[in-house]
Amino acid sequence: MWSRQRGRLKPLCCGVEELRCRRREREAALRKARREQQLVSKRLLRDEALEEAEEGCVAMIFGEAEIQQFLRLAQRGTEEKEREGALVSLRRGLQHPETQQTFIRLEGSIRTLVGLLTSNQALLQLEAARCLHELSHSEQSAVVEACLPATSYLLTYLSGHSSDFIELCLYTLGNLIVESEAVRRQLLPQGIVPALAACIQSPHLTVLEALGYALSQLLQAKEAPEKIIPSVLGSTLPQHMLQLLQPGPKLNLGVAVEFAWCLHYIICSQVNNALLITQGALSTLGLLLLDLAGAVQRTEDAGLELLACPVLRCLSNLLTEAAAEAVGGQLQLRDERVVAALFILLQFLLQKQPSLLPEGLWLLNNLTANSPSFCTSLLSLDLIEPLLHLLSVSNVVLTVLCNVAEKGPAYCQRLWPGPLLSSLLDTLAFSDTEVVGQSLELLQLLFLYQPGAAQAFLQQSGLQALQRHEEVAQLQDRVHALQQTALHG
């Protein structure tokens, strides 16, 4: 997709208004889906220009008679072009949900289509596969499940050589997987995991991206942690995925995005993150983070934030594993550059995708939690002030500061004096109990390790700032403790 997109110019025949309208519709559909807890995302594999051209044809809904006609022609036509043409017409019709319904209810239709899919005519095969692909877009489970007889063949073709065809099969499989548990229940014993593990060795980027898509849909299934992820982890897929995430000249953004998300879903399932760590996930992701920061500074291709998101999440989650500490996981990332890279990314996200800032800060939190050296990096790179600027974004900033302060007097000395006090006094003015609570903890640490802090606090009417929270249930104890410490040291 990425390689294609770069080369293609979007046709100017689509009005800007039309594009906006379509985008609005899609966004509405997304929000609706999210509300219904179904974050499914089907690939819309349609050429935009083609869609424009076919607008007239798509409006037509085919009835039984017409569908039968097309099928008969495809199967028994004498001219090959004729047979292909019949399937092309059928495919266009199948873009319409009503035609899809009629098709699946027609006796023998799927059987015929599968017959054409496995025929000895290569181009008919391709067109039949495209028809199946249209069906796979359906949101009706009946239509999707009607495609069940084709799955063994789709899997078989994954070990072929025609990259376009394989790509099509993969996207079709991905769509089918999303929509129906019955399909997944069939695909697993049919050997989808070994098939994907073999296919991931393909050198074709388009195939890899499609594979990433199909795999990511499989990994998001609700039954994935019990039924799917264990066999994925038992295969060679994770090693290949990590290889495809290695920074370097061979790194392809589109492919990396897909597999970074796949990794994210696997990690979230918590089935066996220790295994991923032994396979080098932490170091690969760390290097990728550095690479991303570099790319961002070179103001390269759009879409880097799409890779940043899963990388941040994967790293953050892996750092919470006991195994990370056990193998000296922090050692693998024990690189001041990681903190610098993260801040470069935070800067970038501030411009491009502010919604990802909390995630970046969350990674910073997990980095600093157990590692004095990352805390040192933060201090020596003079990043406290930039960090304070992000206070309005997320109160994870406060947790990070607590992580630093908690490391001891020497660290608190470096935090003080500075803009920290005024920032904290500001946060005490908030009504959000979480923010205030975290601020109180930070102050407590500062008072403990940095004697001058309490005095400065008092001088700046800190007590008054505390008073307004005296009656708040969750904060009472901490407020009183802090008042005591401030007054009596």
Added chain:
Amino acid sequence: MDTAFAISPPVTSSTSPARLIFLMLPWASPYWSPPTDPQTPRHLYLQDVLTQVGGAPERPRVPEFTCQVAGCCQVFDALEDYEHHYHTLHRNVCSFCKRAFPSGHLLDTHILEWHDSLFQILAERQDMYQCLVEGCTEKFRTSRDRKEHLVMRHLYPADFRFDKPRKSRGPVMPGAAEQVLAEAPGDDGVPSEGDAMEVCSEHVEPPPAPAGERRAYSHRIPSTICFGQGASRGFKRAKKRNKHQ
């Protein structure tokens, strides 16, 4: 520790609750909804993707050319079409019987089971029929047992096209092509259950094989050949000649 700063003991204040360090829980679910921004970046990206995969792409046309493989008469005007044709029909072709297969794996299995006499010998004594699903190491005594395994264990269709039992090489009926094309509408619609993927589609296909296995190679054996059942076979009456068919 290689830091210059000594690590001090943890804060022991009784009033400060355990500090939440690991914020995994709200973020661990794959269905993560950002609190502020309504769009998950990735799904927006996917919706925006408009590739050429599903529709027939605008392919650059070249002057017509013919497939160069001997015996193939297909003509093309686009390189991608030719590529798919080549991979489908000429890439994994059995050099013995010219059948084409979708993958190297299936081709290898075919050659082993259909054209390797050593395989036949070994198959009499041990389980030689390998399961077709990649990753499954089960082997079976007969091709029928394997098919049953494919159906029961791997949920494959019973009429999976790439697992046809070894057929007789019976004489090709002259009208076979018409037979295939003139199937009655009420039929199950699958074009000839014949062998998977003959190389060039215009050629006639052998008639559909009945279910189950046949003994291989029941050709008409010329009556002048005898297989040790007595030498006096030379010129027999019509009645007896039929026996050797």
